[in-house]
Amino acid sequence: MSVFSRLIDAIGETASNAFSSVVEAVRTVFAGDPETRRRVAFSVAVIALSAKMAKADGIVSPAEVAAFQEIFAVPPEEAANVARLYNLAKQDVAGFDVYAERIKGMCGSGNANCAMLEDILDGLFHIAKADGLIHHKELEFIAHVADIFEVDEAHFDRILARHVHPDGVDPFAVLGLTPDTPFTEVRKRYRQLAAESHPDRFAARGVPDEFMLLANERMAMLNAAYGEIEKSRAAA
Template identity: 60%
Template structure:
């Protein structure tokens, strides 16, 4: 059964009065199926937080809507349900901080700093930059969400560098490397990042197939950063 069919059936059977009640219902409805719960939680996190981010920014541009649909190719028969969720989140009086806190608890591992939460933040960055710029209000929103998700400053900076670098991103920041890293340490870090961001790994932690296009962009940024670092370190060793 597709994730959108799961979400549609879930919404249909859930009494909707506030988006926060939907988030809590995900926990109990899919308690015995952690894999489905992770996938549903990821999708609802992206819908809810992108709606709240649009409200925080004050302007919902068509390019941002298009960026959302790049992540989620929702079949026609389920688009009304997704739009219903998006509008409910946007209109709900609850702040995005409350949503982020609830959604973090649905990560699925029971541990802080779940990798899936990095995936959510990555998707939000993709939507935020779609109009060609990361605005101050959007960066404040994204920074606060990262704190609630218990992502540290290095993790946030790594994601920011991939999205805001415009091809000029600092490769050491993208790879999370200190400036004095040895070649072996740098290569080990690079291989670890490629391994943990492989599409199979993302799907295993609950990321829907539609998000894999963003994962491929992430891998491309990691590979490009490694090419620069590898060249830099090899040149240093020859000196």
């Protein structure tokens, strides 16, 4: 039986109007398999929060649906189960803060700026910007989720710089630095972030293989930012 089938069987009819029971079911159904539990928890988090974000925005564009499918490659046999979970979260009367609080508890470290929670925020940004414009309600939604996730302002600004840049990408903002930062510090920060963002680190955090697109996107942004700074300093 597939993991989502096991999850659907576990919640039965009890989750007809309360997605929170799904989050609790993830803990119990896969209690003996921590690796699978991490992967399912991450998938459930993205399903739940993207559904709530769509409801907050009021419009689900075809591009956003395609972006969801792009990072969530659902096997045909799982399509009905994933659709049920998505619709359940969207229809639940509970506010998204309820889900965000429960999802925060899934973070293994329990610390602020949890890496797995940053991965989830990247997934939400990927979906929100798919139609070429992040609606202000979507941005407010993601920022509020980040607050609940205990992502501090400086860290969120760095995440934001990877996804929202109407005046062009600021390579220093992507690395969380200022333009007057010595190049030795730029190199040090880049190497630190690159190590943290390596696809192997994503896998270790329980991010499913289909979400590796997020790791590749983040690495591409970091590489481009560092390359631009390195080039500008060499030309100075």
